[in-house]
Amino acid sequence: MNELVHSTRAVKTKAKAAPRATTRLAPVSRTNDPARTMAGILEVATAEFAAKGLSGARIDEIAAATKTSKRMIYYYFGSKEGLYVAVLEDSYRRMRQIEAELHLEDLAPEAALRRLVEFTFDHHSSNPDYIRLVMTENMERGAYLAQSQSIQELNVPAIQSIRMLYERGVAQGVFRPGLEPIDIHASISALTFFNVSNQYTFSLIFKNDAQSQQAVTARRNSITEMIVRFVRI
Template sequence: MNGPVHRARPARSAAPARKEPTRTNDPERTKANILEVAEGEFGEKGLAGARIDAIAAATNTSKRMIYYYFGSKEGLYLAVLEESYRRVRDVEAELHLQDLEPEEALRRLVAFTFDHHLHHESYIRLVMSENINRGEYLAQSPRIQELNVPAIAAIRNLYERGVKAGVFRRGLNPIDIHASISALSFFNVSNRHTFSLIFKLDMTSPAYIAERRENVVEMVVRFMRKN
C-alpha cells in the first residue's frame, strides 16, 4: 500500500515591491505642495534643523522626488525663500496703489504689510533664519533681487506723487520708507513671544492687533506727511 500522498503547496508569490509615492501626473501641484510644507518646516526649525524626511512624509512623496525637483536640501530651502518673496510681491502688485490718492495708497500698503506679516509667521521666521545665515542663500538668488525691484519702484512712484501733490515732505528715500514699513510690521511677529512675556501683553488678542495696526499705519503716514 502506498503511503499518503503529499501534495506540493503552491509557492507563494512574492509580495510586490513597495513603490515610493510619487505624483508625477501633476508635477506642478506636487512641487507647490512641497514648497508649502517646506516653508513651515524651515520656518520652524531653520535650515540646519529641518528634515527632508519630515517634508516627504507630510507631502506623501519621497526624498528621491524632492531631490529630483530641487536638487538638495539647500536647493529646496532657496526655492522656499524665492517662493515666499514672490507671493508677497505678487499680492502687493494687486493693491493697485497707482489708482489711489497718495495718502490712501500709503495707508493701504502699510496695512497690507502689517496683515501679511501677521498671518504668515513662517515667512517671518524664514527671514529671521536667513539673517542668522547672514543672507548666504538669498545672495545666491538673482530672482529675489529682481522681485524686490517693483516693490521699491511702487513706493517711489507713490512717494513722488505725494510730494508733487504737496501731501508728503521732500527728502525721503524710498528704500528707507520700505525699511520703516517692514520693521514696524515685522516686529509684531518676530518679537511677540518675548515682548508679551516681558510686558505681560497678549499680542495675539484681536483688540491689541487692531490698535497696533492702526498705530503703525498712522506712524508711517505722519512720518511722511508734509507739515
C-alpha cells in the same frame, strides 16, 4: 440516427470551445502633475524650515508628509539647500504678487501709503512662517538669498511702487521732500516685522496680550499712523 448524434456532439464541442466573455475594468489613470507635486512639497517645506531652520529641517520628514520620496525632492530641487532657496523664492513671490494687486497707483498718495502699510501688517500677522524664514536667513547672513536672482528682481517693483506713490505725494504737496523710498520701505518693514517676530518675548516682558484682536487692531492703526506722519509734510 447516427447523423443526429454526430450533429449533437458537434454542437456541444463548439459550445465548449467558444471563449467565455470576460469583463475588463478600465485601467486606473494616474495624473502626472509636477507643478502640483512641487507646490505641495514647497508648502510642507515652508513650515519645516520655518519651524526648525535650515540646519534642523529634515528632508525625510518633508518626504513623508508629502507622500513623496527624497529622490523626488532632490530631482525637483537638487538638494536640501536648493529646496530652502526655492521656499524663500516662493514666499517672497507670493507676497509681491499680492502687493502688486493693491493698485496703489489708482489711489491718492496718502490713501495708497495707508493701504500699503496695512497690507504689510496684515500679511506679516497672518504669515508667521514668512517672518521665521526671514529671521532664519538673517541668521545665515543672507547667504542663500544672495544665490537667488529672482528674489532680488522681485523686490525692484516693490521699491519702485513706493517711489512712484511718494513722488506723487511730493508733487501734490502732501509728502515732505528729501526721503528715500528704501528708507520708507525699511520703516514699514521694521514696524510690521517686529510685531510678529517679538510678539512672545514682548508680551512676556510687559505682561500684555499682544495677540488679542483689540491689541492687534490698535497696533495696526498705530503703525499706519506713524508711517503716514513720518512722510506727511
